[in-house]
Amino acid sequence: MYPPRFHYEAPSSIEEALQLLSVYQGEAKVLSGGMSLIPLMKLRFASPGAIIDVNNLPGLDGLWEESGQLRVGALVRNRDIIRSEVVRARYPLMTSVAPQIADPLVRGRSTLVGSLCHCDPQGDWGAVMLAMNGEVVARSVAGERRIRVADFLLGPFQTSLRPDELAVEARVPAPTGQPFGVYHKLERKVGDFATVGVAVFLELSGRSVARAGIGLCGVGPTNVKCVEAEQALVAGGLEDRVVEDVARLAAEAGKPQTDQRGSAEYKRHLVHTFLVRALQTAMGREPIDIRQRRFERVNALV
């Protein structure tokens, strides 16, 4: 199907886009990648009166490090993140998640910032950005503000973005210690949403954990940050008895629903299993994980 009629605006400057947003307020939806919005519009689950296409806006496709942060412009596609040297060198969790989102065709258009703004409970980037303590930069005619991702993702498809605001950038802190990161995702088939997704981010110094971040998707009304599990990891370090505690705390942090992808109990079990695997890998052991092995063999450019 195709959507009902809408007004289509394609501003050519950010100022123009912000003006349009302040005029249209809640009537307009921003279109960037469109890989979540357009499918919803085709099925008529969403019928915005106006679309503000931001794909022509200059200056939003930057991906660079500055002042101790990685800065990801709103128009940086997942494909760009996969190909980025700086991400591959210093942001292992982002390198791990990017190729696991949807499929190569969708990754060519979809964006990190768009994923956060769409705020699907099964969104992969939300889990990752929670683990990495990221933030979103939002602009409006009134000015600019920075919002911690933990304060940005409120509920299913609900963010704290105001109707007149445009998310222009996402930022994560640059690693100071020795970074480790892995994203484990179970999907029923390629391109499916996650049954469960687990993002683990660590800054290590030997066995001791200076910083830990654990984010989940598919286990609640929005992405979940496992604060207690993170604290246990920092307190205890990478030891076997700590791993079990951390996995249990993370599994308890989510509130999964039973649905076509599995029972709540199965999803909690998945969180536990993925946490154990991630931490075993961090400890230098290589547990058998067919999916992770595949990523090692593929020269994934898409």
Add this chain to the structure above:
Amino acid sequence: MEVKQITVTVNGEPRIVEVEPRILCVHMIREILGLTGTHLGCDTTSCGACTVLLDGVPVKSCTLFGVQTDGHELTTVEGLGWPSELHPVQEGFKEEHGLQCGFCTPGMMLTSAALLEDNPDPSEEDIRWAISGNLCRCTGYQNIIKSVQWAAKKMAAERTAATA
């Protein structure tokens, strides 16, 4: 009815198109431009039968509005090659029996052509990965892989001949 006028380069030729914003790129390609090699397979952005190249990058044209192509380059299967001058990927699909019903084939070939631009010597794993957004119900993918490998070899040979 709000109609936009856009200019899009289709298979190398600039075209001026008048289209309602809500019209999907795949419908613009098939019904306004008359290029029916691009197919509609699923309605859920799942199958990749609608794959075209937007500025050389494979995208699902069912999940793009036609108006978004304004100022851009679109390549459909009709732009890949013709019976008189087949693209190596098309030749490969012919030589290695890479299709049965042919419904997924235009999308498969465009994705494969883009892969070979990027990665002229892909492993089998690389090929399987690159086409993982294009579903085929007939072949089990075996001969599709072989077709792409055939094309890679042909293109490498052509490059060697050109520099000799």
